[in-house]
Amino acid sequence: MSLIENLNWRHATKAYDPTKKVSEEDLQKILEAARLAPTSSGLQQFRVLVVENPAIRAQLVDGSLNPECMVECSHVLVFAAWNEYTPERIDAIYDRTTEERDLPQGRFNSYTDKIKEMYGNQSKEAHFNHAAKQSYIGLVLAMAQAAELKIDTTPAEGFDNKRIDDVLELEKRGLKSVTLLYMGYSDKQRDWLSTMKKVRNPMEEFAIRIK
Ligand SMILES: Cc1cc2nc3c(=O)[nH]c(=O)nc-3n(C[C@H](O)[C@H](O)[C@H](O)COP(=O)(O)O)c2cc1C
Numbered sequence: 001m002s003l004i005e006n007l008n009w010r011h012a013t014k015a016y017d018p019t020k021k022v023s024e025e026d027l028q029k030i031l032e033a034a035r036l037a038p039t040s041s042g043l044q045q046f047r048v049l050v051v052e053n054p055a056i057r058a059q060l061v062d063g064s065l066n067p068e069c070m071v072e073c074s075h076v077l078v079f080a081a082w083n084e085y086t087p088e089r090i091d092a093i094y095d096r097t098t099e100e101r102d103l104p105q106g107r108f109n110s111y112t113d114k115i116k117e118m119y120g121n122q123s124k125e126a127h128f129n130h131a132a133k134q135s136y137i138g139l140v141l142a143m144a145q146a147a148e149l150k151i152d153t154t155p156a157e158g159f160d161n162k163r164i165d166d167v168l169e170l171e172k173r174g175l176k177s178v179t180l181l182y183m184g185y186s187d188k189q190r191d192w193l194s195t196m197k198k199v200r201n202p203m204e205e206f207a208i209r210i211k
Pocket of ligand 1 (some may be wrong): 010011012065066133154155156157158159179191197
């Protein structure tokens with residue numbers, strides 16, 4: 001199936017079959033798609049937490065718009081972004097890039113000095129907001145990869161961020177939650193959206209051609 005066919009196939013799944021699990025092989029492909037996301041300045045300023053443990057998921061139900069998905073889907077992915085841009089974090093990724101590309105040390109110093117200065121003048125909140133935007137790129141690639149594998153997903157912003165951050169101890173990792181991606185296999189009997197037409201603005205309205 002082409003990408004467009006996969007995007008037409010997928011929908012925001014409302015109910016999952018609790019007896020069906022996503023295989024480890026497929027999970028790895030979905031995570032790999034997210035890992036390959038391009039990010040601003042190549043900082044890779046988001047992470048994905050994979051939550052399978054039912055006892056932990058039970059603690060995340062409160063505040064979720066999709067409590068049944070939280071409990072019944074196969075895996076819950078939590079997209080979480082850096083809570084702050086620090087010189088150390090910026091250096092760490094550029095040091096890795098320099099090493100893996102076998103470049104001379106300091107190859108990126110003039111660029112990293114520039115972005116350290118720019119982010120140094122911004123608040124932590126602005127850092128997180130910028131990092132959070134990058135995480136959506138990973139979210140979308142994960143959803144597209146899942147669709148190719150015929151795995152159902154639900155992107156979700158409807159949850160209690162503080163609860164997720166606390167239960168998963170994200171602050172310790174220098175992260176804050178942005179979105180969830182429930183994944184698994186739809187329970188067609190209860191998944192009311194599965195048979196509904198996909199509705200989008202018509203192309204003439206959506207794409208604005210500047211001539
Ligand atoms: C960033 C984002 C957050 C969303 N949050 C939720 C959510 O919390 N709960 C939910 O049921 N659907 C959520 N959705 C699903 C949207 O409502 C859905 O994608 C949209 O209505 C289009 O339908 P489709 O995905 O089936 O094509 C979210 C979608 C996105 C992209």
